[in-house]
Each structure stands twice: as C-alpha cells, then as structure tokens.
Amino acid sequence: xxxxxxxxxxGVGGMGGCHFYNYEKxxxxxxxxxxxxxxxxxxxxxxxxxxxxxxxxxxxLKYQDLDxxxxxxxxxxxxxxxxxxxxxxxxxxxxxxxxxxxxxxxxVIEAANKTDKNFMVAHVVRFMTPYMYLRSVIESGExxxxxxxxxxxxxxxxxxSWEDWMRDEKKSGGVATxxxxxxxxxVQSVLGVPDSIQAYRYNMKENNDNVITxxxxxxxxxxxxxxxxxTGIPFHAxxxxxFQNGSIELSxxxxxxxxxxxxxxxxxxxxxxxINVGNDDGYLxxxxxxxxxIIENKKPDFVTPESSARSVELVDQxxxxxxxx
Ligand SMILES: NC(=O)c1ccc[n+]([C@@H]2O[C@H](COP(=O)([O-])OP(=O)(O)OC[C@H]3O[C@@H](n4cnc5c(N)ncnc54)[C@H](O)[C@@H]3O)[C@@H](O)[C@H]2O)c1
Numbered sequence: 001x002x003x004x005x006x007x008x009x010x011g012v013g014g015m016g017g018c019h020f021y022n023y024e025k026x027x028x029x030x031x032x033x034x035x036x037x038x039x040x041x042x043x044x045x046x047x048x049x050x051x052x053x054x055x056x057x058x059x060x061l062k063y064q065d066l067d068x069x070x071x072x073x074x075x076x077x078x079x080x081x082x083x084x085x086x087x088x089x090x091x092x093x094x095x096x097x098x099x100x101x102x103x104x105x106x107x108v109i110e111a112a113n114k115t116d117k118n119f120m121v122a123h124v125v126r127f128m129t130p131y132m133y134l135r136s137v138i139e140s141g142e143x144x145x146x147x148x149x150x151x152x153x154x155x156x157x158x159x160x161s162w163e164d165w166m167r168d169e170k171k172s173g174g175v176a177t178x179x180x181x182x183x184x185x186x187v188q189s190v191l192g193v194p195d196s197i198q199a200y201r202y203n204m205k206e207n208n209d210n211v212i213t214x215x216x217x218x219x220x221x222x223x224x225x226x227x228x229x230x231t232g233i234p235f236h237a238x239x240x241x242x243f244q245n246g247s248i249e250l251s252x253x254x255x256x257x258x259x260x261x262x263x264x265x266x267x268x269x270x271x272x273x274x275i276n277v278g279n280d281d282g283y284l285x286x287x288x289x290x291x292x293x294i295i296e297n298k299k300p301d302f303v304t305p306e307s308s309a310r311s312v313e314l315v316d317q318x319x320x321x322x323x324x325x
Pocket of ligand 1 (some may be wrong): 041163
C-alpha cells in the first residue's frame with residue numbers, strides 16, 4: 001500500500017477543526033493523534049474515530065510515531081512550537097502568521113535550515129482559486145500591466161477564541177498580523193516588497209481595529225484593508241484588480257472584465273501545483289500540497305519560509321509606520 005504521512009495536529013479550535021476534517025479527504029495522510037489543552041473540545045471533534053487524544057504536546061510526541069505536525073495553536077505559540085518540532089525532526093505545517101514578529105521568524109528559519117524536513121506556513125489565500133487566478137493573470141500579463149489593486153478583508157471582532165487570545169494584541173498581533181497578513185502576504189508573494197508604504201490604523205479602540213495600507217510598486221498603487229469591527233458584520237474578503245486592458249474582481253463572485261468566471265474554469269487556468277483535489281477549497285489544497293511535497297521529497301517552494309518571514313517583516317513595518325487614528 002502507498003505510504004501515508006502520519007500526522008499529529010496540535011490545537012483543534014476554530015482553524016484546527018477545519019484542518020481536522022480535511023485530513024479525512026487527504027488519501028496519502030492519516031491523522032493519528034490530536035493534542036489540545038481542552039480535552040472536551042478534542043473529544044468532541046474526534047468522536048468515535050480511532051484518533052488518539054492528548055492534552056500535552058510532549059506526551060503526544062513521546063507516545064506517537066509521527067511524520068508531520070500541524071500547528072493550529074494561537075499565534076503567540078507558533079515560534080516555540082515550530083522550532084521545537086523542527087529540532088526534533090518533524091515536517092511542520094504551521095498556521096499563519098509564521099510568528100508575531102520578524103525577529104522570531106528568523107529564528108524559525110534558522111531551525112528550518114538545520115533540518116532536511118519541510119516547513120510551510122499555511123498561507124491559505126495563496127491557494128484560494130480566485131487569488132490563484134489573479135496571480136496567473138498578473139504573471140502572464142494577459143491583461144497588460146497592473147494599474148491598481150484594492151484588497152479588503154473585514155469581519156466582526158473575534159470573540160470566540162480560546163481565552164480570548166485574539167483580542168489581545170500581545171498574543172495575536174492585532175488585525176494587521178492576524179487578518180490583513182492574508183492579503184499582504186498574497187501581494188508580497190506576487191509583486192515582492194513594495195517601494196514604499198503608508199498605513200493608517202484605528203488601534204484596537206472600543207473593540208474596533210482596522211489597518212489600511214498603501215503599498216507603492218512603481219506607479220501601481222496596492223491597498224490592503226483589514227478590519228475587525230465591533231458589529232455583527234459577516235466576514236468578507238474581496239478584491240478589485242485593474243489592468244491596462246481589463247479587470248479581475250472578487251465580490252459576490254469572481255469576475256473578469258465584468259463577466260462572471262466559473263471557479264472550476266478559473267481553477268483550470270490558474271497556477272498548476274500538480275495537486276488534484278477536485279474542488280476550490282484553499283485549506284484542503286494547501287494541506288494536500290504540503291503532504292504531497294513530503295511524499296515526493298520536494299521542498300514546498302510555493303510558500304517558502306523566507307517568503308512567509310518577509311510578510312511578517314512587512315506587517316511589522318506597516319504597524320510601525322501606521323498613523324494612529
Ligand atoms: N488561515 C486562516 O484562515 C485562519 C483563520 C483563523 C485562524 N487562523 C490561525 O490559526 C491559529 C489558531 O486560531 P484559532 O482561530 O483556531 O484559535 P482558537 O482559539 O479557536 O483555537 C486554538 C486552540 O488551541 C488550543 N491550545 C491552546 N494552547 C495549547 C497548547 N499549548 N497545546 C495544545 N493546544 C493548545 C486551544 O484550546 C484551542 O482549542 C492562529 O494562529 C490563527 O491566526 C488561521
């Protein structure tokens with residue numbers, strides 16, 4: 001029988017829950033064990049599946065024979081967990097952000113460079129079909145030069161996290177590090193580091209935190225807006241990209257020059273990562289991609305540790321430069 005990657009998942013809250021169910025769809029991986037300090041939450045996810053439950057990471061590592069660990073714990077834990085797991089010789093998939101600041105990201109890179117195992121930050125937006133499609137249109141130049149890109153990611157302030165860690169800037173980095181990083185990372189991964197940055201921030205006052213960043217690339221203006229607002233506003237992520245000869249837009253649907261593009265058609269035309277998951281779920285695609293890279297003994301070069309660290313560095317700069325409103 002073909003080899004299955006044996007996975008341990010640490011943190012089965014909101015995002016860990018999403019990863020948990022996706023392992024059932026990944027044929028060349030087996031979720032062997034989960035670890036969460038909340039045993040009841042882990043038990044509820046596991047149900048009657050044959051998956052071991054731990055409340056302590058060291059115990060999971062001691063008693064289970066695992067190839068890969070998937071880190072879905074709060075962001076302030078990523079640095080230490082990633083370094084420890086890389087030093088112990090595991091392949092590591094780590095939720096975004098890589099770390100809370102650029103200095104810590106460099107420490108993770110050092111650990112990743114000392115092992116032949118794979119490390120990848122789960123920058124899901126890079127794997128989402130509308131964004132992969134946008135990347136391929138920018139890179140192919142089929143609509144000419146990019147003139148303007150406007151990206152938005154807005155939601156109600158998160159009140160659901162374990163111990164409310166997300167609303168604590170020291171633990172989550174606030175909306176720039178937690179939410180806007182999705183778009184900033186996408187832009188950085190396609191266009192590189194901008195020539196200059198301006199930013200404005202409403203700084204976690206009365207449960208409102210937003211950051212609006214202008215990034216200049218030559219004569220192209222890119223704006224990224226990330227916001228948590230103190231209302232029940234539903235999560236939404238949109239973009240408008242205007243080129244010399246056309247436009248790509250994500251709003252209620254994906255549009256090219258004002259005409260809707262079916263996602264399966266967009267998927268057929270977007271970046272080819274050699275993965276075949278048959279749908280447009282970015283979370284499943286990033287996980288399948290990482291598992292395939294392990295099996296094929298390849299480095300996950302679609303999301304390198306260096307490029308994830310550059311996004312953390314950019315967000316650090318944005319927060320430092322942001323004019324406080
Ligand atoms: N890619 C995305 O779209 C996306 C979306 C949401 C969150 N995230 C990221 O995922 C990570 C987790 O966020 P979340 O929303 O799932 O948070 P959460 O609070 O819902 O879940 C975190 C889980 O970690 C557990 N935990 C805490 N300390 C632990 C420890 N020492 N060992 C084991 N388990 C521990 C908690 O009990 C909880 O179940 C964060 O880094 C966040 O930025 C990514």
